[in-house]
């Protein structure tokens with residue numbers, strides 16, 4: 480799949496993810512590393528890790544198998560896929576290696592097509608769902624870079640379903656269901672669904688009959704699902720039409736986050752086949768789909784939507800432990816250790832970091848706080864304070880920790 484560029488995010492707004500990302504120490508950039516090449520600080524990396532784990536688990540439950548493939552490949556690979564012809568202006572220039580040239584990959588699709596054909600395939604294996612969270616690269620001009628929304632190295636949540644033509648509609652439906660579930664878990668909303676069709680110009684692979692069939696399949700699924708959508712000419716991938724799920728950032732700019740695409744083109748270019756029940760060779764269809772698309776764009780959108788107050792399961796720190804005084808410090812440290820061992824992200828805000836009020840204010844975005852005073856130390860019971868303001872009744876510390884663990888989709 481090919482992620483699309485978006486409008487230039489220049490002006491700052493209240494929840495601008497670049498401003499919040501800096502203030503909350505989620506990510507950064509350095510001219511020495513280069514524009515459009517952000518690094519992730521521990522708190523940002525924790526959010527990204529939770530998000531990637533959510534996606535992998537959702538894919539595993541939906542029958543996807545994960546692979547890893549290299550971040551670059553020989554120029555010939557992208558010539559066969561059609562990227563070289565249709566997409567080269569967005570690709571990094573090739574690197575000469577002796578007698579061959581290698582290129583940072585502009586998408587994961589060609590690698591997955593090659594993995595599909597690396598062994599004989601039977602109709603019994605279809606639909607074969609292959610997923611990867613991996614980097615791809617886009618040669619953005621430096622003048623349009625900023626934050627996490629226009630980057631040169633993109634961590635893509637990609638998958639390709641190799642299937643029969645009569646399985647495509649179900650796979651598209653399934654992918655739209657995963658997208659809906661993910662948005663609910665992430666607390667984000669789609670601005671609109673867009674059916675992206677080819678426009679004028681030489682960017683698109685020419686085969687009117689294949690385009691018509693792919694298009695009809697997407698319309699069929701959208702119509703029967705009752706999803707309201709708009710058609711957009713000129714937004715298709717070069718190899719096929721797609722359903723794009725659009726989100727809007729804090730400044731009102733729209734971008735594609737998720738996408739489902741039907742592709743008859745690359746299976747032909749890579750001469751993919753499987754043996755049917757009739758014992759003959761057949762060509763599979765490729766459904767490309769991304770639940771959260773680019774991880775960078777998804778996290779930017781999460782930062783802006785939640786203003787840094789992430790849902791508990793995504794939060795960089797889920798529990799902040801605040802001892803009232805140094806007397807409770809050993810118990811507070813033990814509580815943090817216990818929380819970490821259970822799989823929570825927990826931190827200590829010790830008395831040397833300021834008054835209780837100052838420590839509470841500094842940790843206001845953390846989903847749960849636990850204040851440890853003499854009573855808590857003596858009884859081993861905790862009264863969790865969610866960031867929403869209420870006080871939960873005192874309960875054994877273990878129960879309190881498990882309550883936080885359970886606060887997830």
Ligand SMILES: [Zn+2]
Nearest residue numbers: 480587588767
């Ligand atoms: Zn793809």
